Every structure is written in C-alpha cells, then in structure tokens.
Amino acid sequence: MFERYGFFVVRRARLLLIISAVAFAAAAVIGMGAFGKLQNGGFADPAAESARAQRLIEDNFGGVTNLVLLIRATEGTVDDPALAAAATKIATGLAGEPTVSDVVSYWQTRAPAMRSTDGRDALITAHVMGDDTTIVANTEKLLDAYGTDGPGYTVHAAGNAAVNVDVRTEVGTSLALAEGIAVPLTMLLLIVAFRSAIAALLPLAIGGLAIIGTFALLYVLGSVTHVSIFAINLTTAMGLGLAIDYALLLVSRFREQLTADPGDVTGAVVRTVTTAGRTIVFSAAAVAAALAALLVFPMFFLRSFAYAGVGVVIISAVAALVVVPALLTVLGPRVNKGRLPWARRDPGPSSRLWGRLAAAVMRRPALAGLPVLAALLVAASPLLGVTFGSPDEGALPPGSGSRVVAETLRESFPGNGNTLDVVTTGPVAEAAWAQYATALSRLPGVTGVQTASATFADGGAGPAAPGAANLASAAGQRLRVLTSFAPQSDAAQDLVRDVRALPGPAGASQLVGGPDAQLVDSKAGIGGRLPWALGLIVATTFVLLFLFTGSVVQPLRALVLGGLSMSATLGVMTWIFQDGHLASLLGFTPRPMDTSMTVLLFCIAFGLSMDYELFLTSRIKELHDQGAPTETAVSEGLARTGRIVTTAAGLLAVSFFAFGTSSVSFLQLFGLGTGLAILLDATVIRGVLVPATMRLLGRTAWWAPRPLRRVYQRVAISEA
Incomplete structure (x- = not known):
C-alpha cells in the first residue's frame, strides 16, 4: 500500500506540489475569518444545575452581578458631595447603557455593605449582558467610558467580566511573548537539527500548511458550533511541532536511504514513504485518538481542543505525506544544500550514544530500571493530595x-x-x-x-x-x-x-x-466523563498499537509507561502550582489545579508520547521482522531513532516551555507540564524504561493469541 503510494508521489511530484500550493492559498483565504468565529469562556457545563440557574437569573432577575466598579477617594471619604455627584453620574450612565442591567450604587442605597470600613472606597455593581464573548467586548467598551479616574477619585474594576478582560489581555501579551521567543529559537534549532538550510525549511512548509489548513477548519466549525479562541494557540504549537516530528522522520530516513544508494532518488523516496510514512499514519491516528477523547466532555472549551487538535494532526500528517516526499523527489541530493560549516560530515544513521545506553540498560534491566521507576513514583506522589479549582482572578499576576x-x-x-x-x-x-x-x-x-x-x-x-x-x-x-x-x-x-x-x-x-x-458542577461534569475519556484513549491506543506491531503485549507496555510518565508530570505540576514550590520564581500565587487545563494537558501530552512511542517501536519492529533478536532490535532501533526522537521532542518542548513566560498561571501550568511530559517521555522513558521492559519481556514482547494474530495478518497496514 505505502510502496504503491510512494511510486505515485514520485511520478506526480510536481502536480502534487501545485495542488498543495492551491490548497494552501484557498485555506489562507478561508482561515483569515477564523478569529472572528471563535469565542471566550466555555468552562461550564451548559446542562448543569448552576448553568440553568444562571440562565434563569439572567432571564428573570436582571442577571448575576459580574461587574464591580470600586470608586476610591484620593482625599476625604466617599461621602464628600463632589465625589458623590461624580459617582452618581457614573451609575446613571451605566444604567442607561443597553448592554447593562441591575445597576446598584452605594450612593443610591447607602448600604453599609457597599462602603469600605475606612470610608475611602465604595461600590457600583452591575450585570453586563451577553454571552462570554460579547460580555468581554461590552465590558471593554464600558470600562473605556466609565472606568477612567476623575478629580478626587479613582475607578477600579472587578467582577467576572473585568477578570475576563484582564485574562484576555494578559493571555494575549503572554502568547505574543511566548511566540516571540519560541519561533526564532525553533527556527535556529531547526537549522542545527537538520544541518542544512534547505532541509530545515521542510518542516516550516508543513507547519504552515497544517496551521493555515486548521484555521480554515476552525472557521467552518466556528460557524456551526462554539469553539474556544484558545484553540488557535494549540493549532500553532502543535502544527509546527508535528511538522517538525514528521519532516525530521522523513528527511532522516530519506538521507539514510540516499547514503546507501546515492544515485537512486526514486528508491529512496519510495522506501522512505513505505517505512516512515506508515509510522506517521499510525502516529497521527494515536495523537488524534487521544485528543478526540476530549469530545466526551460537555464544556466547549475542552471540545474545542478536540476539533483543533484532531484537525491539525490530520492536516499535518497529510501535508507531510504529500508535500515532503514530493519535495524530496524534486530536490534529491540537493536536500543537503546549505549545510552548516561544522556539519559537513554526515554523522550516519545511528547514534552510538543511544545504542550504548540501550545495550547497557539491557545488560542490567532491573538495576537500571528500578531507580528510574522509583524516581517517577516519587514525582507522582503529590497527586495524592491534589485538589481542583476553576479559573478566577487568582490566576492573574498579583498586580492585576x-x-x-x-x-x-x-x-x-x-x-x-x-x-x-x-x-x-x-x-x-x-x-x-x-x-x-x-x-x-x-x-x-x-x-x-x-x-x-x-x-x-x-x-x-x-x-x-x-x-x-x-x-x-x-x-x-x-x-x-x-x-x-x-x-x-x-x-x-x-x-x-x-x-x-x-x-x-x-x-x-x-x-x-x-x-x-x-x-462543583464542573468537577462533576469532568469527573463523571473522565472514565469514558480514559477508556477511549486506552482502547484506541491499544487497537492502533496492536495493528502496528501484531502484539498485545506492546500496547500494554506502552500504556503502562505512558501512564507512569503522565503521573510523574502531573505530580510535579501539583508540587509546583498547588503546593507553591517555585511560586516566587515563576511569579504566580499557589492555588488548586485548574480542572479543565489538567485534563487538556493529559490528553495532549499522552498523545504526543504515543507519537514518540511509534517512532521507536517502528524501527524496533522493522529490525525484529528482519530476523534480529529482540535485544539487538531494541539497541539498534534506539540507536537509529534516539537522535530523531530527542531532537523532535526538544524542538516541540521549546514551543510549550515558552508558555512558562506567561503571567497567567493556568497557561504556565499547561506549557511547563506539556513540555516536561514531552522531554521526560523522549529521554527517560524511551532511553531507559523501554529497553529495560523489552529485555525483561524477551520474546513475550511480540506475543498475541493465535486468533488475534490471524486478525493482524488480515487487516494490519504493513510496510509493503
């Protein structure tokens, strides 16, 4: 199947590149409207009791107070006649706005609860109407009109509406800073990783196609359902990251084949598609399945990341399997043009460091694996005391x-x-x-x-x-x-x-x-559906890895090690963000773990861990199928993929670690957690625990019951 496709790409390379360019242009035109279709909020279950109560309040009681203006006297008290007149004018203006209801003012009611104990501050409360997106837009306009200071007083805003405005402002600034750091650094590292300017441009081309294509998809989805505006950021990070993964795998395999037979470009492309292309298909399916599990949750914030994540994974894989082989066919040996001065010598397909590490681990698998296992369990231990919360003003920096x-x-x-x-x-x-x-x-x-x-x-x-x-x-x-x-x-x-x-x-x-x-309702909505999400991830991952390897032991091994890696990552994040370690360094206030962001972190990081699992397992299986003993297949497989996996993981982690510069704690949690999970999986798990478990399993690692073996032989997508 993949071999036939490889020959097709070689014969139609230029036509495929022209079609891809046209598709990119069309997607760019459509995707430009995506930002106008996306929405804020989405953290609540619309069917929950609290959501139904809020709708009743908005329909029948003027709405829940979501905007508070604190008027502070710079001299005297809030009862001074001049300040009282100015504050009354503000309240009257607010009451006359078509987007505002239920305005209550201290100067109207003289309620003691609306006056501070020292008499310097007093309140005006209101309800800003609209959905999560229009409330933010309406609040910004209201604060521009009524949130300015005047003679003898200052005006400060609070309430959910004002918090959401501040969060959006802080997130926008944080993401701009993160991308400003990540993109140039990633481009520099790409040149170092690919060792030539031409090869380094390939993942950027795939990333551009994936990102723009997903923007177009989000425009369509945003026209028919609720999609969170934060999905844009996942699209950018994962689009570039997966493009790097897939392009690095394809280019590395192409270079390896071309080195073996420098004059056979066609054979190199076909063999690359046959082997690396199959890995990419299964990898994309595994990542997409993990993200698709987010669809079981009722909050459109989480569902949005399923739409965006599955879309960007599929488009990245399709772009990689169409554009990269076509470009490699056209470029041939010129893919190595623009080599860096210190990278003239090809290091070869294998890494002696990773090969020696695998061999050393397999000589003493228990001695090597048990300390690592113990360290991961210690890292996971803070989960025993984890608590969960929802985003509020505590996620903002202290001075907001x-x-x-x-x-x-x-x-x-x-x-x-x-x-x-x-x-x-x-x-x-x-x-x-x-x-x-x-x-x-x-x-x-x-x-x-x-x-x-x-x-x-x-x-x-x-x-x-x-x-x-x-x-x-x-x-x-x-x-x-x-x-x-x-x-x-x-x-x-x-x-x-x-x-x-x-x-x-x-x-x-x-x-x-x-x-x-x-x-309470959010935790119940997520907790009640979490077993279904986990079951979906486990089932789809097991089926995909079985179809990939023909073994029922390999999927179980991958699931156990992936779960261990994720537990350690979430434990470290709990230790940092809930227990408050590194709070002064990162500039956040310790608070419960954000419920939605923790689930999102798990699904994305677990999916990406399966990406690297398949990179390594594909090479081990290929060598094993050629007759190599399990120990040889593992050491040689890690030698040939270790450099690729760690390079890809390092480049992808840069994109996520950049979120650690954010001033909003839940973005820091997401970025640092995902980046840590990626590096932990690509190094400790793949470098130590995979060789150790494979050595302990021996021939059992490839076992499957005879009926399932027959199923595998009939339906599995093989390399040729």
Missing part, C-alpha cells in the same frame, strides 16, 4: 487590576463575601419562602440569606437589604446565600451540596448557582 480590587473587597468590605444563588422555577408563597430561607440561614457557614422582603440570619428575620426588591419576579423567586467560607474551598463546595440537599419551598423546585456551584 481586577485581582487587586477582589482582594480589597474581601479585606475591606465585610458584607461582600462569598455568595450562592438560589432560584425557583415558579412563584412561591411568602410563608413557604420565609420558612425555606430560615432553614438555609441555619446551615453551617451561612452568615445571611437575602430575599426580596427580608434578610435571615441564624434562623431570625430582619429588614431586607438595600436593592433587594429585584430578587422577586412574576416568574419566580431568588435569594442570595452569604457565607463565610472562602471561594472554591472544600467547605464552600460542601455548602453547595448542603443547600441542594435541603428540601425546597413547597410548590416549586429550586436551582443553586454561583461560582462555587459552577465549580
């Missing part, structure tokens, strides 16, 4: 505006603590509502329950809070549950469960929302 205001609200506004929202799906009798609010006020950690007609605390009723009239509507009732528990804490999440377990008022059902309820 919305984070500073949020900290001020917690410290100087005792009445503005953490809250839950409870809404009913229909009107409730006053007596039943009061009885329900009284029961809620007695729950541990609840400091007050606000309804439209009263405020309840410790089972007693008091006057209604200022501005509470909008907590009632013809469609139902709403109340605010005030709690002393810190946001996203275990106690706050337990309170959500306690409120949901409490019988509601007679005659209506209730929904519980708010940030802590969203976190």
Whole structure:
C-alpha cells in the first residue's frame, strides 16, 4: 500500500506540489475569518444545575452581578458631595447603557455593605449582558467610558467580566511573548537539527500548511458550533511541532536511504514513504485518538481542543505525506544544500550514544530500571493530595487590576463575601419562602440569606437589604446565600451540596448557582466523563498499537509507561502550582489545579508520547521482522531513532516551555507540564524504561493469541 503510494508521489511530484500550493492559498483565504468565529469562556457545563440557574437569573432577575466598579477617594471619604455627584453620574450612565442591567450604587442605597470600613472606597455593581464573548467586548467598551479616574477619585474594576478582560489581555501579551521567543529559537534549532538550510525549511512548509489548513477548519466549525479562541494557540504549537516530528522522520530516513544508494532518488523516496510514512499514519491516528477523547466532555472549551487538535494532526500528517516526499523527489541530493560549516560530515544513521545506553540498560534491566521507576513514583506522589479549582482572578499576576480590587473587597468590605444563588422555577408563597430561607440561614457557614422582603440570619428575620426588591419576579423567586467560607474551598463546595440537599419551598423546585456551584458542577461534569475519556484513549491506543506491531503485549507496555510518565508530570505540576514550590520564581500565587487545563494537558501530552512511542517501536519492529533478536532490535532501533526522537521532542518542548513566560498561571501550568511530559517521555522513558521492559519481556514482547494474530495478518497496514 505505502510502496504503491510512494511510486505515485514520485511520478506526480510536481502536480502534487501545485495542488498543495492551491490548497494552501484557498485555506489562507478561508482561515483569515477564523478569529472572528471563535469565542471566550466555555468552562461550564451548559446542562448543569448552576448553568440553568444562571440562565434563569439572567432571564428573570436582571442577571448575576459580574461587574464591580470600586470608586476610591484620593482625599476625604466617599461621602464628600463632589465625589458623590461624580459617582452618581457614573451609575446613571451605566444604567442607561443597553448592554447593562441591575445597576446598584452605594450612593443610591447607602448600604453599609457597599462602603469600605475606612470610608475611602465604595461600590457600583452591575450585570453586563451577553454571552462570554460579547460580555468581554461590552465590558471593554464600558470600562473605556466609565472606568477612567476623575478629580478626587479613582475607578477600579472587578467582577467576572473585568477578570475576563484582564485574562484576555494578559493571555494575549503572554502568547505574543511566548511566540516571540519560541519561533526564532525553533527556527535556529531547526537549522542545527537538520544541518542544512534547505532541509530545515521542510518542516516550516508543513507547519504552515497544517496551521493555515486548521484555521480554515476552525472557521467552518466556528460557524456551526462554539469553539474556544484558545484553540488557535494549540493549532500553532502543535502544527509546527508535528511538522517538525514528521519532516525530521522523513528527511532522516530519506538521507539514510540516499547514503546507501546515492544515485537512486526514486528508491529512496519510495522506501522512505513505505517505512516512515506508515509510522506517521499510525502516529497521527494515536495523537488524534487521544485528543478526540476530549469530545466526551460537555464544556466547549475542552471540545474545542478536540476539533483543533484532531484537525491539525490530520492536516499535518497529510501535508507531510504529500508535500515532503514530493519535495524530496524534486530536490534529491540537493536536500543537503546549505549545510552548516561544522556539519559537513554526515554523522550516519545511528547514534552510538543511544545504542550504548540501550545495550547497557539491557545488560542490567532491573538495576537500571528500578531507580528510574522509583524516581517517577516519587514525582507522582503529590497527586495524592491534589485538589481542583476553576479559573478566577487568582490566576492573574498579583498586580492585576481586577485581582487587586477582589482582594480589597474581601479585606475591606465585610458584607461582600462569598455568595450562592438560589432560584425557583415558579412563584412561591411568602410563608413557604420565609420558612425555606430560615432553614438555609441555619446551615453551617451561612452568615445571611437575602430575599426580596427580608434578610435571615441564624434562623431570625430582619429588614431586607438595600436593592433587594429585584430578587422577586412574576416568574419566580431568588435569594442570595452569604457565607463565610472562602471561594472554591472544600467547605464552600460542601455548602453547595448542603443547600441542594435541603428540601425546597413547597410548590416549586429550586436551582443553586454561583461560582462555587459552577465549580462543583464542573468537577462533576469532568469527573463523571473522565472514565469514558480514559477508556477511549486506552482502547484506541491499544487497537492502533496492536495493528502496528501484531502484539498485545506492546500496547500494554506502552500504556503502562505512558501512564507512569503522565503521573510523574502531573505530580510535579501539583508540587509546583498547588503546593507553591517555585511560586516566587515563576511569579504566580499557589492555588488548586485548574480542572479543565489538567485534563487538556493529559490528553495532549499522552498523545504526543504515543507519537514518540511509534517512532521507536517502528524501527524496533522493522529490525525484529528482519530476523534480529529482540535485544539487538531494541539497541539498534534506539540507536537509529534516539537522535530523531530527542531532537523532535526538544524542538516541540521549546514551543510549550515558552508558555512558562506567561503571567497567567493556568497557561504556565499547561506549557511547563506539556513540555516536561514531552522531554521526560523522549529521554527517560524511551532511553531507559523501554529497553529495560523489552529485555525483561524477551520474546513475550511480540506475543498475541493465535486468533488475534490471524486478525493482524488480515487487516494490519504493513510496510509493503
């Protein structure tokens, strides 16, 4: 199959290059509109109780407060007449905006909870309407109009809307810096890795095709479903990274074949496609399968990375298998043009260092493997105490505006603590509502329950809070549950469960929302579907590796070692970002592991680990099929792929490590974690544990039951 395709590419090389150029131009035209189709947010399960509660609040109660303006007196207090007049003008202007509802001002209500304890700060709260994307755009316009300082006062913004604006700004700046570091460094390393300018341009061509092609795909998908704007960054990093992987594999094999027979370009291309091309097909399928597992989750943030990831993997593989062999056919020996002055001598297809390492490990597999295994288990041990959270202002750097205001609200506004929202799906009798609010006020950690007609605390009723009239509507009732528990804490999440377990008022059902309820629902949505995602990854990886090797032992070995590598990586990330080690160096505040980003990191890093697994296993199997003993096949296979795998991994890791320069902690977590997983897998796993396990398994490594062996012989995609 691959041999026939290789001959086809040789015969139609120039035609394929022309078609590829036309496809690139068409994709570029379509892909230019992708940025306008992508959206912010997507971290919540739209079917969860908290999401349904938020929709009811937006439809019937003016929306959840998501914008807070803190007005600070530079002299005197917030009660000074001049400042009061200016603040009232700001509140009146906000109330007149078509994208704003539920504006409440201290100068309107004189509510003590909206004035700081020292009298220098006071609040204006509002709800900015729209979906996650339009809220950000609307908030930016509002802050431009009402967020500027004036005589005797300053204006600072907080709330989810302002946090999202700050996050987008910080992420944009961080990504520009990361790409500014990664792209030039990657280009330099490409020239060093390929040892010639011409060969180094090949992965850039494939990467460009993959990235632009996926942009066009995202435009189409963004027109019919929700796609996160962060998918763009995965597309760029993985498009270039996989292009490097595939181009390096193809060019290295082509050079090896051409060295063996310098005059036979056709034979070199055909053999390259037959061997490396088969590896790329299985590798792309393995990476795509790991990313496709993200489709089982209900949050479109995660699903977006499945769309973008699977798209960029497939397009990268197709581009590599079409463009690179065609270019190699046209270039022939000229692929080595522009060699670096110190790279005139071809180092040959094998690396003595990796070959000797494999041989040394296999002489004493237990002695070599056990210390590495122990180190990986120690690295994974912080996972025993892992906790998970959702993105909030804590992910921003300490000096960010919305984070500073949020900290001020917690410290100087005792009445503005953490809250839950409870809404009913229909009107409730006053007596039943009061009885329900009284029961809620007695729950541990609840400091007050606000309804439209009263405020309840410790089972007693008091006057209604200022501005509470909008907590009632013809469609139902709403109340605010005030709690002393810190946001996203275990106690706050337990309170959500306690409120949901409490019988509601007679005659209506209730929904519980708010940030802590969203976190509980997000963890449940991800946790409930995580076994399905893991099962999908395990099943597809097992099937692909079985079809690739004809063994049922090899897939199990790869899954165990891949799981061990990922556990160690996530353990190190927990030690850093949750436990706070290196916090001062990286400039973040320790917080729970981001739930969505941790799942994303696992799926991407595991998929890429299978990429390198197949690079190595393909060469080992090729030698084994030629009659070499397992030990010889492993040592020679690692000798011939070790340099390729570590070079490709190092180049790809640069793209992800560049995210470590970000000022947003969840981007740092993603970048450093993915980069570490890639390097760990390409060095420790492939260099030590694979040879050790293969030596211990011996001939068993290639075993399969006879019925499955027959299946393999009938359906497997072989090299020839």
